[in-house]
Amino acid sequence: MSLWRTRRYRHRIFHFFGVPHTPLPLAEHPGGLPTVLVVQTKRVVTNLAAFVSAINAAGGARARLIEWEQLSFVEQLRTMRAAAVQISGVGTAMMNQFLMPKGTVAVCLGWREEKSRHGIQYFDSHLLRSLDHARALYYPSFDRHELGRPGSSSVTLDMPKALGVVKQALEIYREGFEVPLPEDANANRFDHAFEKLVALTGGDALMARTDDYAWDTAKYPKACTTMNGVHFMMWGTERCPWYKPVPALIREFDL
Numbered sequence: 001m002s003l004w005r006t007r008r009y010r011h012r013i014f015h016f017f018g019v020p021h022t023p024l025p026l027a028e029h030p031g032g033l034p035t036v037l038v039v040q041t042k043r044v045v046t047n048l049a050a051f052v053s054a055i056n057a058a059g060g061a062r063a064r065l066i067e068w069e070q071l072s073f074v075e076q077l078r079t080m081r082a083a084a085v086q087i088s089g090v091g092t093a094m095m096n097q098f099l100m101p102k103g104t105v106a107v108c109l110g111w112r113e114e115k116s117r118h119g120i121q122y123f124d125s126h127l128l129r130s131l132d133h134a135r136a137l138y139y140p141s142f143d144r145h146e147l148g149r150p151g152s153s154s155v156t157l158d159m160p161k162a163l164g165v166v167k168q169a170l171e172i173y174r175e176g177f178e179v180p181l182p183e184d185a186n187a188n189r190f191d192h193a194f195e196k197l198v199a200l201t202g203g204d205a206l207m208a209r210t211d212d213y214a215w216d217t218a219k220y221p222k223a224c225t226t227m228n229g230v231h232f233m234m235w236g237t238e239r240c241p242w243y244k245p246v247p248a249l250i251r252e253f254d255l
Helices: 004-016 048-058 073-081 092-099 159-175 189-200 204-209 222-226 230-235 246-252
Strands: 035-039 062-066 085-088 105-108 135-138
Touching (some): 004 073, 092 105, 135 159, 189 204, 204 230
16 A cells, blocks of 8 residues: 555644644755764764764765664654654664655665675565655665674675665755656565465465464464564474465566
């Protein structure tokens, strides 16, 4: 379902809390420059503060490091309304993206998946895929030096690469785009791989992910019942009933 088509709900939220739902005019952004929000989450990116400083040093935008839990909900709405680009990792930080104004850009930094050729996965990107009033961009990969030692729970962004993604997001924001966006405009390769897996398994993969599958617990491992992310379904146990097409899909979609 397109979240743009639930705009009345979004507008009601802003109206209820007395915040305009329309984007803050660029002329009213600090210094007349687009505002970039960089969201701190529980998934540790070691150099987020340096990332914010680098965005500001590059010129062309004003970046802020945000911890949503430090702001009231009204303050969060005002902050999002004044943003051109919001950058965050996966998880609950993605949940509020549908409240971003139309014409803005959401950048997903992703998270570690060391079994992936590119070292990255996007977990809950179905939230971004459903947006058609905001563009979604995805950090393309985690190189070995960004992941650090195997088993670590942190990421260190490659600064030139990260700034390149910000530059692309700002270009999209300045150029503008038609709303609503075409279907699947915000999908990534994990989304497409999962969609094909669902088709190849007659819907079983989707039912497994939503925990609606009639599991034979004597036959299949318990891990098969906890596949709430595409990366689990791609690199989880090979003994799950829908796994057979997975290796070919990993190759086809360059995961």
